[in-house]
Amino acid sequence: MSRLPVFKFRLYVADDAVNSAQARANLAALCRAYLPDRYEIEVVDVFKEPKRALADAIFMTPTLIRLAPLPVRRIVGTLSQTALVLRALDLDGGIE
Amino acid sequence: MQSGRLPVLGAAGKAPTGISGFDAITGGGLPLGRTTLLVGGPGSGKTVFALQFLVHGVQKCKEPGIFVAFEETSGRILGNASSFGWGITASQRKKLFFLDAQPQSDLIQSGDFDFCGMLAALEAKTQATGARRIVFDALDIVLALLPDPHAQRREIYRLHDWLLARELTGVITLKADTDETNAISQQPFGFMQFMVDCAVILNHSVVQGVSQRNLRVQKFRGSSFDENESPFLIGNSGFEVAGARTLDSVDTQVSTERVSSGVERLDTMLGGGYYRGASVLVTGFSGTAKTTLSGAFVQAACQRGERTLFVSFDSEGSEVIRNLASVGIRLDRFVKSGVLRMASARAITGSAETYLVRIKALAREHRARCVVIDPVSTWSRSGTDLSAHSVAERLIDWSKADGTTLLCTRLLDEMSSPAEGSSPLQISAQVDTWIHLNYLVQAGERNRGLSIIKSRGTAHSNQVRELILSDGGVTLADIYTAGGEVLMGTLRWEKERAERVANEASEVAGKLKRVRLDAEEAELEVRLKSLQTELAAKQIEKALLLSSSKSRAGDVSRDRTRLEELRGADASPPDGNGGPT
Numbered sequence: 001m002s003r004l005p006v007f008k009f010r011l012y013v014a015d016d017a018v019n020s021a022q023a024r025a026n027l028a029a030l031c032r033a034y035l036p037d038r039y040e041i042e043v044v045d046v047f048k049e050p051k052r053a054l055a056d057a058i059f060m061t062p063t064l065i066r067l068a069p070l071p072v073r074r075i076v077g078t079l080s081q082t083a084l085v086l087r088a089l090d091l092d093g094g095i096e
Numbered sequence: 097m098q099s100g101r102l103p104v105l106g107a108a109g110k111a112p113t114g115i116s117g118f119d120a121i122t123g124g125g126l127p128l129g130r131t132t133l134l135v136g137g138p139g140s141g142k143t144v145f146a147l148q149f150l151v152h153g154v155q156k157c158k159e160p161g162i163f164v165a166f167e168e169t170s171g172r173i174l175g176n177a178s179s180f181g182w183g184i185t186a187s188q189r190k191k192l193f194f195l196d197a198q199p200q201s202d203l204i205q206s207g208d209f210d211f212c213g214m215l216a217a218l219e220a221k222t223q224a225t226g227a228r229r230i231v232f233d234a235l236d237i238v239l240a241l242l243p244d245p246h247a248q249r250r251e252i253y254r255l256h257d258w259l260l261a262r263e264l265t266g267v268i269t270l271k272a273d274t275d276e277t278n279a280i281s282q283q284p285f286g287f288m289q290f291m292v293d294c295a296v297i298l299n300h301s302v303v304q305g306v307s308q309r310n311l312r313v314q315k316f317r318g319s320s321f322d323e324n325e326s327p328f329l330i331g332n333s334g335f336e337v338a339g340a341r342t343l344d345s346v347d348t349q350v351s352t353e354r355v356s357s358g359v360e361r362l363d364t365m366l367g368g369g370y371y372r373g374a375s376v377l378v379t380g381f382s383g384t385a386k387t388t389l390s391g392a393f394v395q396a397a398c399q400r401g402e403r404t405l406f407v408s409f410d411s412e413g414s415e416v417i418r419n420l421a422s423v424g425i426r427l428d429r430f431v432k433s434g435v436l437r438m439a440s441a442r443a444i445t446g447s448a449e450t451y452l453v454r455i456k457a458l459a460r461e462h463r464a465r466c467v468v469i470d471p472v473s474t475w476s477r478s479g480t481d482l483s484a485h486s487v488a489e490r491l492i493d494w495s496k497a498d499g500t501t502l503l504c505t506r507l508l509d510e511m512s513s514p515a516e517g518s519s520p521l522q523i524s525a526q527v528d529t530w531i532h533l534n535y536l537v538q539a540g541e542r543n544r545g546l547s548i549i550k551s552r553g554t555a556h557s558n559q560v561r562e563l564i565l566s567d568g569g570v571t572l573a574d575i576y577t578a579g580g581e582v583l584m585g586t587l588r589w590e591k592e593r594a595e596r597v598a599n600e601a602s603e604v605a606g607k608l609k610r611v612r613l614d615a616e617e618a619e620l621e622v623r624l625k626s627l628q629t630e631l632a633a634k635q636i637e638k639a640l641l642l643s644s645s646k647s648r649a650g651d652v653s654r655d656r657t658r659l660e661e662l663r664g665a666d667a668s669p670p671d672g673n674g675g676p677t
Contacts, residue, residue: 014212022207046213050220059197059214060238074200076241078207088204 007039008068014061015047019078023062026079034091111265114152117337121322127293129263135272136298141330142269146231148334151182159228160191167234170194180334211251215258232268293317327449358392361572365557373499375492379506380533386505390468391420392570397466398430405464406438409474413438424569437462448487472504492526528552536584543584
């Protein structure tokens with residue numbers, strides 16, 4: 001298990017908007033459940049750092065970017081559909 | 097937020113779009129600081145409209161703009177725009193910002209989301225650039241990603257509020273079925289039409305096989321606007337709306353200057369020629385010399401040095417020139433010198449609207465003062481009668497507004513009467529001068545007759561004249577009426593000849609008489625001279641007689657005195673008589 005890659009996430013949020021708060025909570029819960037001790041989350045507020053949002057072409061919030069492992073994945077939304085998110089992050093199957 | 101956002105052009109409270117016709121319809125442009133919804137089907141010109149609005153802002157109103165592209169990439173949009181020849185300079189290009197906001201193909205969506213990210217990015221961008229105009233192109237693409245109508249509505253309001261709060265003039269384009277009856281009820285974003293301050297619907301339909309684009313302003317809060325559908329075209333310079341002139345548009349300047357029709361006697365018939373800026377209609381059957389008459393007009397205009405455009409729907413420009421040369425109208429030299437531009441419109445396909453826009457563009461390009469369209473009746477073949485009619489109407493309207501002298505020919509069906517009751521192109525009511533050419537078949541001949549049906553504001557002849565084409569040019573001849581029948585062609589010639597013969601005979605008779613009178617006069621003069629000579633002789637004779645009798649009397653008295661001296665008589669006689677006693 002220890003040689004499994006570390007997941008690096010960047011989550012773009014819009015201040016404390018409902019969707020963004022949900023996404024934060026969902027991501028945290030998901031990581032705790034499926035990626036214990038091998039995840040990093042950077043939260044970027046688009047209102048505070050709009051230039052970064054522009055650079056990353058973030059137009060919808062919340063947007064989750066999986067920076068590692070490659071390839072880069074983008075998931076838009078509250079991340080409420082756990083099964084779909086897991087599949088998108090290639091976390092389905094290999095976990096059990 | 098930013099200063100210097102007063103509109104440079106147009107009415108206050110409007111942001112001019114620079115789209116010819118559209119600003120006229122809306123009285124100055126889109127609502128300033130408000131949001132406009134642009135709805136249309138695929139390929140209806142939404143992106144071009146929106147982009148032109150931004151480009152105009154940068155070029156003419158000192159308003160930087162942002163283009164948020166949800167569908168096409170900015171590179172493709174710019175590539176497409178470069179074909180319009182808007183002449184965007186590098187410095188102007190720097191005031192135009194493109195934001196590529198296409199959802200990535202690998203994008204995965206889970207759950208609800210909002211546009212805060214985009215608005216935050218735009219906030220930064222508008223502050224950095226001072227943008228006053230913003231376009232969201234194909235907003236439906238991202239809206240469709242939202243999970244439910246409630247979320248869609250929420251995000252639209254978020255966007256709208258953001259725009260209003262920043263007083264940005266916004267354009268949101270949406271793809272939608274523009275079938276009028278369904279537009280509001282069927283498409284999911286129908287409520288946007290209620291939310292925004294201005295809604296414009298673009299329509300692209302095919303009527304009888306001819307593509308027809310129409311634009312309609314559906315609503316415009318706080319402003320009057322032309323509510324009808326207006327045809328538009330995406331031409332070489334972008335969007336062009338055929339703006340109907342509104343009632344309050346300024347009266348065009350009317351000229352009393354006359355321009356020659358190119359046929360001297362026709363000018364006389366018209367009391368001096370056509371008016372400058374008038375619309376002239378020449379109707380006639382096939383082969384009644386409509387083109388020739390237009391050619392004469394063109395030649396006259398070119399000789400005056402006026403730039404002229406000749407649009408031929410029948411044949412190539414070079415063919416027209418060759419054909420006209422056979423009747424002594426030589427136009428090739430004017431084409432060479434650049435005064436005349438021949439355009440063959442056979443190549444143009446499309447609706448009557450397309451023709452009009454192309455002709456207008458050509459005329460503008462050539463800076464034409466005179467335009468000839470030969471024949472205008474082709475238009476009625478393309479599209480519906482209604483559209484052709486309205487195009488013809490606008491053609492005349494345009495030429496009037498421009499002060500262009502317009503000459504159109506119209507082919508009449510051999511079967512139909514010259515009174516064009518059933519014709520789809522009822523432009524004869526609008527033209528200023530209507531000349532009708534027809535054939536008169538008589539005595540085995542077909543001759544051309546010309547008559548002026550109407551000519552506004554000029555005294556004009558009511559006479560039918562015969563139109564004669566020869567290699568010397570176009571001339572008109574009087575026709576004769578004999579016994580209630582008009583004589584043309586050979587009959588006229590015969591009549592003319594008979595008259596000429598009669599003239600000659602009477603001339604000869606007159607000459608003879610004069611000679612005779614001359615002779616009589618000469619004779620009398622001779623007689624007068626001889627009599628004068630005779631008189632002189634008589635006078636001399638008389639004078640001689642007088643002097644001889646006097647000298648004889650003198651002699652007698654002298655002789656008597658001498659005699660008396662000799663006789664030694666008294667020196668003086670006893671009485672005064674001195675005569676012999």
